[in-house]
Amino acid sequence: MTDTGIDAESHEASGTELTYGNDAAFAPTDDDPIRRPLRNISEVRHFLRTNETPIYFVGATPFNLLGLDRWVRNFSYITYYDGWDGAHPRVFTPKRKPYIEFDSGEEINNWLLANAEVIAYIGSRTVPGVRPKICMVFFDDETERICAELGYDLILPKAALREHLDSKLVTTRLGNEVGAPSVPNILAVVESYDDLIGQAAAAGLGTDLVVQTAYGDSGKTTFFIDDEPGWKRCAKDIVGHEVKVMRRINNRPVAVEAVLTRCGTIVGPFMTELTGHPELTPYRGGWCGNEMFPDVLDDDLRRRAGDLVRRLGDRLGQEGYRGFFEVDVLIDVDDGEAYLGELNPRISGASSITNVTAGAYADVPLFAFHLLEFMGVDFELDVAEINERWLELASADLWSQMVIKETSPVVELITDSAPTGQYVIDRSGALVFRRAALDWHQLQNDSEAFFLRIYGAGDYRWKGADLGVVVTKDRLQHSVGNGPYALTIRAKHLIEAIRDQYTGLPLRDARPPTLRASNSTIK
Template identity: 70%
Template sequence: MPAHKSAEPVANAPTTTMATDAAFAPAAPRAGGRRPLRNMSEVRHFFRTNDVPIYFIGATPFNLLGLDRWVRNFTYITYYDAWDGAHPRVFTPAHKPYVRFESGEHINNWLLENAEVRALISGRVTPGVRPKVAMVFFDAETERICEELGYDLILPSADLRERLDSKIVTTQLGEEVGVPSVPNTVVAVDDFAGLVEAAEDAGLGGDLVVQLAYGDSGKTTFFIASADDWDKHGSEIAGKTVKVMKRINNRPVAVEAVLTSCGTVVGPFMSELTGHPELTPYRGGWCGNEMYPEVLTGDLRARAADLVRRLGNRLDEEGYRGFFEVDVLVDVDTDEVYLGELNPRISGASSITNVTAGAYADVPLFLFHLLEYLDIDLELDIDDINRRWQELAAVDLWSQMIIKETAPAVERIETAAPTGAYGLDASGALTHRRSALDWHQLQSESEAFFLRIYGPGDYRWKGADLGVLVTKGRLQTGRPGSAATLTIRARHLIESIRGHYTGTPVASPVKGDTVDVDTRPGIVT
């Protein structure tokens, strides 16, 4: 398949999909002393005429796909190109030699230092204007590279994010401002007896959830109710300071927010898809989201929104600015609302947040983040924005599924589901209808958009992210949480996408023409 992924329009670009809206708008004349932006009309105009190059860098463009509709001069620089060169705003280096990537940060740093990427960015530089760079995963090395190259990394510092990323620090900050977590104790234990003793002292009972301070919750959260459970996971827990929680019957809810100079903008609430074996091999692992009016209503919604705003106020004291995501846990038995986790970054839920009714009435949530890093003064009524987004949440109905490989074998992919718009034909079969740039044009539950991540020539293994499917409508039955099951439609969608994949088994991880598949990082979360 074609190796070069152009950032400019190409001949084989999708012709049946609406072109990006802001990408080719004229720039506004540069002028000093710009007055503060006071309303959404002014904010929209500012971004449609933006003349500052902004780049989202990552393994894929998934998290912010579609933002180029709103922001002029917005480009995705990615390692994987799901469109094989046909997306006018996606750039992928043509020459990609073997690299054993160990993390999402490693991928992004490689892209920043890549000669083709540097040439692309330098070719668009305007005197006196520094390119702006955003990404999900970054570290101190990322900051060093950007400083050397003259780019502005428009994110909170790596040191601050590292501190806030700790589940233990999040718990402590929440407690300082009256944001409760599930009853817990923070302790270091060496064996099962020590865990039981610590839990008894804290009144947590014998059915426990143990979390490491850092890491993907699907891989670093352990459910322990017996010595046998400890024997399975004890080696990963012993000697470390961990958060030990009472296990509750909870309903996980995700919400994204942006801390601005005017206050915290709280996005729509979403239920989470977690641990579904059809989607992920990881028990408790995140594998998607649903947005629908009944996720949280009435008093529960008000309490959850207040929790997020109070946490945002506390993050302000830490010097944080911009985008963050909060996992809220609702106790199904008591209706208590608890702080779950803080993700101080762009998240996997951003894809849905950017197509909400609130986003179309105002602007996508991430644009408030950009305003914080583009040296723009704001005089916005954040309370009014939050009220409007809460009212408009009653008309939103979106879902997404992260489809991982669940089989234990390693295979070289021969065929894969193409990126684009899908629909149900007269027989009920899901078919690929056309190429598409993103999921913004979906109209009904009979349609879906699939973003391919790994394609022909790549490898799939247990836990590999095959792609993301976005659709209208719900994908779970029952109350989200431990009792939730996937709908018949959801299972049909998953089986249909998986049906496109064929592969040739390999006896061991392959090196030389691909990344070591045993160490490939997750690239969506």
């Protein structure tokens, strides 16, 4: 018998339950274990590894939750783009994809759900009496209707609630209610430049301003205005609408994902964001990646920022929300204040790193707690203890990712592209394809990188299109004094090496383009 170091007889005599820290704690017994709450991470792991309900992530690509199938049995991906060309055993892509110009991620997902090949694929893997579970980044009321008709469970908050909470104005108001303030701001309707300056001056915001509309990708709906010409460039998007007018601060954006559960809000690791780098995106202020490293925040800032996120999470619960969400926290570099930024009430582009951290491997990926909320299983977990442990593990890992968009004003038919898989930096400094790989979880050090191809041969590229994602265990940015982050030399080399593998035919030599996705297929 293995010596556990525990006197079982003394525990029995005292009436204290004896629980071992392994899957045996949740092994089948005469009593159905699912009838009682899951009470520790070991039991959660066992539940996930013995799951018999098919769960599908549906999206343009599997990027956001790629690798989650390592923890969750019967977890698969249904995608429009297949970077493995059929070689990934958990990725399904319809073979017949006629010419369609999608305007949004929601349209892509709805097309996939209603596709005959997808319906047949899900049906072939579903036993009578079981309702398949569906999750995704982008969804709407049409998604809900399709799932209801087909007998699928969309394991996400209601689309109407998500739409309501997605407003930057709503986020600001909810945060203010619970002591999670945004950068000094006013919410106002602005009619002219003089009106903007007048209202901002009255609120003590100065004349160097950041203006955001209620909805939209931050790279396209965040406007930096410090003079009248700057106002004129974006006035059409602002005039007559309630907007958020903020003092412009020297900020460092930090992203964090969290899950609101019945036991409380579990906060994931903090990451810096890659935003607006012209080598990666044509959109000023546009998100293009994340970094997680030990010094993202010091201990004090990490605790303060975590408190902001937990406060907001608890407030979202009062609105009826539950499950996964992402928050952008803004750190004022000049005075060290932490402010609530944007809320993304959904899976985000940062999920890919969140689910591969030391905390994820010590316990379970953050998204697993979302699954528990929607899988019909009860659980009683010590959320405070999980948060404290993850806070300590946050200083023990390093991961980075960057999304490479087409930045030139070109429309081309792609004839050749970089393959999905693991790459290495050879002795000459060149980026070399080493082998095919299912995800980035096997990366060991900073000499390796993983590339997930999104657009490949036969697809079209245009300004703003996502070509693919690079993931590596290395820093991709460095600070320049107290100013904004700049890309490292290594990051620039990676970008150039991947771009060099893309070739194409100009539009005049090819058939009309199939613009099959919006500019935001990931976040």
